[in-house]
Amino acid sequence: MATHDTTEATDSTTGPSKEVVTWKTKLRYFLNSDFVRSSPYWGIPFVLMGIAVYGGIGYNLAISFTDYAGIGRPEFSNLSLEMYRTALADGSFRQAAFQNFVLLVGFTSVSLALGLFLAVLLDYGIRYKETIQTIYLLPMALSFVVTAQVWLWMYSPGNGVLNVFVTALGFGSIDWLGNPRIALAAVIFALVWQFSGYAMVVFLAGLQSLPSDQFEAAKVDGASTAKTYIRIIIPQLKQASVGAAVVLMLFALKAFDFLYAITGDYRPPNGTDILATLMVREAFQYGQWAYGAAIATMLLLLSLSVIAPYLVYQYRQGAL
Amino acid sequence: MGSIQLDHLTKRFGETVAVEDVTLDIADSEFLVLVGPSGCGKSTTLRMLAGLETPTAGDLYIAGEHMNYRVPQNRDIAMVFQDYALYPHMTIHENVRFGLEEEAGYTDSEMDERVEEVAETLGIDDLLDRKPGELSGGQQQRVALGRAIVRDPEVFLMDEPLANLDAKLRAKMRTELQRLQADLDVTTVYVTHNQTEAMTMGDRIAVLNDGQLQQVGEPLELYHEPANQFVAGFIGEPMMNFLHGNRADAGFVGEHIEYPFDERLERAVDGVDDLVLGVRPEAVDVRRADESSAPNLGPHEFEMTVSVTETHGDQNILSLTHAAESVDHDVLRAVTDGMHIVKPGEPVTVAIDPETIHVFDGKTGKTICNRRIETARELTI
Amino acid sequence: MSQSTPDTNIDVASVVEDVNLRRIGHYTLIIFFLGFFLLPLVTGIMTALKTNEAIARTVPFMPPLGGGFTLANLEYAFSQLSHAFINSLLMAIPATIINVLLASMAAFGLTMVKWRGQLVILILFLIGIFVPYQAVLVPLARFWNNTFPLADMLSPLFAGIPLLQSYHADLVPLIITHVAYGIPICMILFRSYYQSLPNSLVEAAKIDGASITKIYRRIILPISKPMFGVVFIYQFTQIYNEFLFSFTLVSSASSPEAPVTLIIPAIGTSTSGIDFGIRMSAAFLAALPTIILYVAFAEQFAKGLETESG
Incomplete structure (x- = not known):
């Protein structure tokens, strides 16, 4: 208060403060501030995560530009896009990418549809709802590995449950996973069995967050139940659908565990090879590290192309 | 001791200015009410005092010490929040004790003693073992107060502390808070949007609008001598009547009313054309129109029709429209005593004493002249 | 009020019928999906409790009977x-x-x-x-x-x-x-x-x-x-x-x-x-x-x- 400068005092709105504040005071304030004091809380986990995720991605990218294979160390002196060119020209890569796409779209859309159907089924005033929901969701608690074993047995060409039904109906026994033309559909079916409960839970939460008077208003207006759901309720589940779809797609991208566990080998059933299995096989079975890294980078780009619009959408919704 | 100075205090959030160039001195042990409509910057001002927001410009002093660069933890203040912000997982005892743990010079048993002492003052000593969720709104409010006073701070900051209570309890707590503040003798800054709270509780009131300080003064000063039209309209319930119009030879010409000026008003409005007349509903005198004879009206009397009557028991609030016009446009509101019942549709004669008229500049809203108080009384003797 | 009474009577009757049919359909679907989600799990558990001979001979999701049971x-x-x-x-x-x-x-x-x-x-x-x-x-x-x-x-x-x-x-x-x-x-x-x-x-x-x-x-x-x-x-x-x-x-x-x-x-x-x-x-x-x-x-x-x- 002591140093009072008239010109400063009159310049009131934007004028500098009259108090002489030393840099020491400011530094002490800064060091005491919430920003500084809270930074270790997020900083330590962030660094750990950052090294693992982004360090890993960066290193993987670097390796993908080399020709690193076999035993030894990667040689970073001669970088090129060679591995990407090889991959894009390779028939098995293209096939894996195509099958990956089919798996992604097929699995996600079927799971969403079934999940929505189950959610509506359970939303409409039934008894033992909690118990039924728990059972529908039960497969989610299993690992990919266990699901794979269960469905391997369900699909077994010998005495598997599906073939018990099929032969009971008078058809010949089918080798579900052995036939390359239906193996991918069989895999998608098994994954839908495991994850449609997840979509159901998300939709149920969305349904329950809607005010119930909408439903009542529609009833008063004389709309049938089916019509109410289709015209009024379901369109409002957009946010839930987007969220569920993104998470389901990521499950699909991680389907490696399932495919590996079916055969217990790097090579999944014929017709079900996807980028994830191809990448692991190239890198860890054949030691083609650089080639595997290149495939992994493309898999990452595929994931990012799914997530980026989702994040933008979330940001626009103010949900971040 | 606990005096507060705000010196050209400004807070911007990006482009928007929340508080603009507020300069305000609050004396030690004063009860100052910051009042204004929502979004006027009163809460932001309080939060700057608390250290929860950093001023963009200007200086802030508590007890003579510069506060800009001090975190809330080191300001020796206490704050009562609108939602009370009690820690839901702690008992009332732990809630009140929490702040005491950081104060130097208490042993464990002294802290417990102090908590019990404060609880007794507030009448919550039998609730100490309960959790906030088990308490009523009024009891939670007391706990929030207890948490504030237990540390014996330099300054109390209160952010709409009574807003979540029902009307009866609010009136009761108002008196209690005042008594408490007087007993503790601690400087208090109290934020509210409720002008009744402001009028009844504050030693002084600071009215804010759009981030700018409109006027600071004692309640009656603001009521009788508002600095501008905003303060005049904000303080007082029911609200002051405003009549928009222009200066004419005889005085004032508005949309619904022509009002001749007396000498005092004539002198005051000299040279201003765009005018707003203000008159408090209490100063509007209403009597039954004399239907039998031809109207014999004075220059400051008007024929009007009652459109709505609000009965309050002790008083009635009448909405009045001009007799010649359709009923859908109210010109004035008037307060009459409770026994004097006027039905809607009844014609009345309305008299407005020129002594009670406030005049504001229609362009700037600044007060040109306020009603007469002292002289008016002398005249009637 | 009196006018609407006959209407309501008809409505109630049709609603009751409607609700019953719909309820039955509704619960049938729910039970079907209970089967859908549980069958693979039940099959797995039953198979785990069977002898190899019983696994080859019996329907996979049937419980092991008599000599077919083993731990x-x-x-x-x-x-x-x-x-x-x-x-x-x-x-x-x-x-x-x-x-x-x-x-x-x-x-x-x-x-x-x-x-x-x-x-x-x-x-x-x-x-x-x-x-x-x-x-x-x-x-x-x-x-x-x-x-x-x-x-x-x-x-x-x-x-x-x-x-x-x-x-x-x-x-x-x-x-x-x-x-x-x-x-x-x-x-x-x-x-x-x-x-x-x-x-x-x-x-x-x-x-x-x-x-x-x-x-x-x-x-x-x-x-x-x-x-x-x-x-x-x-x-x-x-x-x-x-x-x-x-x-x-x-x-x-x-x-x-x-x-x-x-x-x-x-x-x-x-x-x-x-x-x-x-x-x-x-x-x-x-x-x-x-x-x-x-x-x-x-x-x-x-x-x-x-x-x-x-």
């Missing part, structure tokens, strides 16, 4: 897996605890203060949820095997700790890996919870003179106990069920430190094909811990999933 497969599977169970728990429990704590701290730190640039940090965390593990697998293997062979450094140390074996040291890189990649999703789960808490709680604590650390320990941590339950169950299930990291970092299914998931695809395989009695027994045993957790805490589990989709 031999379960016993054999357990003897094969008992070590792996310990490995899995030794890995999943510490990893989950550290993970959940760090994630809660990160979420607290990021919701505590608003500052510019925070969004960047948040988005980096969010993307971390969605990165396919394949994209870091080669570096991960190189890092733990060549660059920083932590397991080799620790194994002499672990040999000296009672109840632990030197090969348990191989689980440490796995734990760290799980923690690092598990932080993002758990952080987001906590964050959505902390954002729902009223701001004034933290502000009141600050004015009460509490430091950030005290606010975390005394206010946030106790209040978020229920959320800790949710995240812990979710993340434990994830780590216990995880396959790819173990597959990459553990040399083979026959290694002593192999967790359960790694062994299952290899168990009960012979030259004559897969022994489903043993395979189903092993799968059932492997799934048992998470199924128990899931059934006991179904509500928390569902809540974790709901939040995950944002």
Whole structure:
């Protein structure tokens, strides 16, 4: 208060403060501030995560530009896009990418549809709802590995449950996973069995967050139940659908565990090879590290192309 | 001791200015009410005092010490929040004790003693073992107060502390808070949007609008001598009547009313054309129109029709429209005593004493002249 | 009123009929889907309890009758897996605890203060949820095997700790890996919870003179106990069920430190094909811990999933 400068005092709105504040005071304030004091809380986990995720991605990218294979160390002196060119020209890569796409779209859309159907089924005033929901969701608690074993047995060409039904109906026994033309559909079916409960839970939460008077208003207006759901309720589940779809797609991208566990080998059933299995096989079975890294980078780009619009959408919704 | 100075205090959030160039001195042990409509910057001002927001410009002093660069933890203040912000997982005892743990010079048993002492003052000593969720709104409010006073701070900051209570309890707590503040003798800054709270509780009131300080003064000063039209309209319930119009030879010409000026008003409005007349509903005198004879009206009397009557028991609030016009446009509101019942549709004669008229500049809203108080009384003797 | 009475009578009758038919259809669908979700599980359990002869002869989902019943497969599977169970728990429990704590701290730190640039940090965390593990697998293997062979450094140390074996040291890189990649999703789960808490709680604590650390320990941590339950169950299930990291970092299914998931695809395989009695027994045993957790805490589990989709 002591140093009072008239010109400063009159310049009131934007004028500098009259108090002489030393840099020491400011530094002490800064060091005491919430920003500084809270930074270790997020900083330590962030660094750990950052090294693992982004360090890993960066290193993987670097390796993908080399020709690193076999035993030894990667040689970073001669970088090129060679591995990407090889991959894009390779028939098995293209096939894996195509099958990956089919798996992604097929699995996600079927799971969403079934999940929505189950959610509506359970939303409409039934008894033992909690118990039924728990059972529908039960497969989610299993690992990919266990699901794979269960469905391997369900699909077994010998005495598997599906073939018990099929032969009971008078058809010949089918080798579900052995036939390359239906193996991918069989895999998608098994994954839908495991994850449609997840979509159901998300939709149920969305349904329950809607005010119930909408439903009542529609009833008063004389709309049938089916019509109410289709015209009024379901369109409002957009946010839930987007969220569920993104998470389901990521499950699909991680389907490696399932495919590996079916055969217990790097090579999944014929017709079900996807980028994830191809990448692991190239890198860890054949030691083609650089080639595997290149495939992994493309898999990452595929994931990012799914997530980026989702994040933008979330940001626009103010949900971040 | 606990005096507060705000010196050209400004807070911007990006482009928007929340508080603009507020300069305000609050004396030690004063009860100052910051009042204004929502979004006027009163809460932001309080939060700057608390250290929860950093001023963009200007200086802030508590007890003579510069506060800009001090975190809330080191300001020796206490704050009562609108939602009370009690820690839901702690008992009332732990809630009140929490702040005491950081104060130097208490042993464990002294802290417990102090908590019990404060609880007794507030009448919550039998609730100490309960959790906030088990308490009523009024009891939670007391706990929030207890948490504030237990540390014996330099300054109390209160952010709409009574807003979540029902009307009866609010009136009761108002008196209690005042008594408490007087007993503790601690400087208090109290934020509210409720002008009744402001009028009844504050030693002084600071009215804010759009981030700018409109006027600071004692309640009656603001009521009788508002600095501008905003303060005049904000303080007082029911609200002051405003009549928009222009200066004419005889005085004032508005949309619904022509009002001749007396000498005092004539002198005051000299040279201003765009005018707003203000008159408090209490100063509007209403009597039954004399239907039998031809109207014999004075220059400051008007024929009007009652459109709505609000009965309050002790008083009635009448909405009045001009007799010649359709009923859908109210010109004035008037307060009459409770026994004097006027039905809607009844014609009345309305008299407005020129002594009670406030005049504001229609362009700037600044007060040109306020009603007469002292002289008016002398005249009637 | 009197006019509408006949109308209502007709309505009531048709509504009753309608509702009954619809109800029956509704519950039939619900029961059908109960079958759909339970049949593979029931089949697995029944198969686990059958002799090989009964497996070949009977319908897979029928319960074992008379001489077809045996516990031999379960016993054999357990003897094969008992070590792996310990490995899995030794890995999943510490990893989950550290993970959940760090994630809660990160979420607290990021919701505590608003500052510019925070969004960047948040988005980096969010993307971390969605990165396919394949994209870091080669570096991960190189890092733990060549660059920083932590397991080799620790194994002499672990040999000296009672109840632990030197090969348990191989689980440490796995734990760290799980923690690092598990932080993002758990952080987001906590964050959505902390954002729902009223701001004034933290502000009141600050004015009460509490430091950030005290606010975390005394206010946030106790209040978020229920959320800790949710995240812990979710993340434990994830780590216990995880396959790819173990597959990459553990040399083979026959290694002593192999967790359960790694062994299952290899168990009960012979030259004559897969022994489903043993395979189903092993799968059932492997799934048992998470199924128990899931059934006991179904509500928390569902809540974790709901939040995950944002």
